[in-house]
Amino acid sequence: MSDTMSETNRMTETETERQEGYIPHAKQVDFSSFDEEMLRKTFPNSVATDVSLCAEGVLMTARSKSNDPQVTFNISDMYRAAGYKQTATGSCVPFAPEDVKTIVLKIKGSTSGLLEFFYATGSLTTATADCSVTGSYIGGEDWWYVMLDLSRQRNGQYTERFNNGCRIDWSTDVQKGDTFILGEMLFFSNRSEGKAYADSRNKIASTTIGKTGYGDDMPAEGVEAGYYVCLYQNKLGSDAAGVSATFGTTGLEDAISFCNSRKQLGYRVSDEKGNVVYAPYTLLQCDILREAKYVTTYARENHFTYGDAPINPAINNRAKKVSCDRLVCWVMYRVGFTDQPFTQGVVVSAMHTWSEENGFIEITDKNDLQPGDIILVKPNGSGTYALHTFLFAGAARQKGMYFRYDHGSDTRIMSHQPNVQELELPGAPFWRAYRPVATATNNIYYDRYYAD
Missing domain, CATH: 2.60.120.260 (Galactose-binding domain-like)
Structure with a gap:
């Protein structure tokens, strides 16, 4: 006073x-x-x-x-x-x-x-x-x-x-x-x-937490004992991954409940030392959702527009152009699948081929979809490739509605994502999907983060 x-x-x-x-x-x-x-x-x-x-x-x-x-x-x-x-x-x-x-x-x-x-x-x-x-x-x-x-x-x-x-x-x-x-x-x-x-x-x-590592021996200064619903910061260019917490509590059940209510954003639960004690999906799936939220937010806040990016935006995004396929390959790049074309990136007509070359699991039954899957819809006339793609983020509260990260138009780019829509929209039926799988040969973070 x-x-x-x-x-x-x-x-x-x-x-x-x-x-x-x-x-x-x-x-x-x-x-x-x-x-x-x-x-x-x-x-x-x-x-x-x-x-x-x-x-x-x-x-x-x-x-x-x-x-x-x-x-x-x-x-x-x-x-x-x-x-x-x-x-x-x-x-x-x-x-x-x-x-x-x-x-x-x-x-x-x-x-x-x-x-x-x-x-x-x-x-x-x-x-x-x-x-x-x-x-x-x-x-x-x-x-x-x-x-x-x-x-x-x-x-x-x-x-x-x-x-x-x-x-x-x-x-x-x-x-x-x-x-x-x-x-x-x-x-x-x-x-x-x-x-x-x-x-x-x-x-x-409580929302107070410092940056910890993945399972450091000691909590960061000022971090109180308890459980934190958190997002790990981007690993690119850094040996130390940080933790950004949005919710902290002394009760594990409460932390899990909050984490599950926002799992479409990639949350998981850690203790004060940074050890992950609960995740609604695999670590790779959580990271895909987190990076999808990051990229869509970044594109919206920096006023990207829909279009054919001349360079893979995961490598250079100064053109401020993005599209459905560039969003997918940008997110995949950020979680470690970096073997991608420099020019343009992975275009939608080649998304299924690139996924197969990386050993991703093909999903032909839409009832088998899981968060983090690459969805391909609207097949071309001959049925040899898809004309649209987005990232699946799980079921929403409304029956028959699902979360998706989608950059298929200027309106979508400027929206707060994930969007909530039906899986199949008029004129865009489900074709197939691919589930990313990290291996020692296809992912640069495999040994540190995704190895069994």
Whole structure:
């Protein structure tokens, strides 16, 4: 707390401390105590989200399928609605920006998800880049206390924090009717206080982890004991593979549950030393899904367009051209299948030949497909090759729908992937598929990562 805090605010804090359940230094907002007027003042805007009250807090309901449902709020108005008084600065925010190192959100989602908290939007319609923290949660009936670590966020630029608008993007993949309940929001001056509070409530999701190796003897500095749902960083050009965690917990079952809810992205579970203790698929399959997510995100964020890349984009992508076949060969290259043409790459008409030359398993029954398989559809008139290809990423929640990584058009390139569609679209029947198999002769990472 800042030494320049006004006497008015000191008095308010003293009064607040007398309230039952008050958490010292947390500046708690309990949304279960809100009424309709408080709700309207706090959450005036939303995207793809209906905002209402329920007995447990603020209920957010997806109006439609969305990759970015969100609510925006003015943090001063939120504290004003919660009964906090205006300070000498003119704001009702009861802390100085530099005093907050950890945010704890009490949340409950109908499905597992990833959330992003923008603490410096600057307005209620825009978001400031790099001024956000992310967290994860498991869907179901349990409350989760998600810890968001601000200690490494934009040091020295505190005036941007909590100055005006804030925003919560409450998931990255929702269907119409999915829900998210925000029960509490707390701000702590250090991580240990936030963790102590969350630990006392049992269900805690932490996102703090350093980079470890594959099974290092010691955990990285600052990594707590427990289990982490993580993505291993790209191995190309590096002897040390890193771990990027999105969800951490002390319970293995909880980590596995979250991992399974996002397995189309390539997640697996490791301990604090980097040892993989659970994976929904083989390590190669998980890596294919991870790299497919990476490449599709990279292409979207860098404004690639659909077209015939002159050079294999896995080797040189300065042309910013990609297509269905170039996506597949780019991903295959990143997981170690680097014997590919320099010019163009592996084109769709040669994808089956290249797959067979690498010893991949041919799949002729679409009921036998597995995540990571290379799918070939829409055979040419003579049935000798396919005209379209994509990467299969498993079944989606909706019956008959599947995840796919697909760069078959500009619209697909600019979409958030994986897409969810039927396996066979009009005019594009299933032809065959190939399951990548790593060997000592076809994969440069075989000895280190994929050997039995």
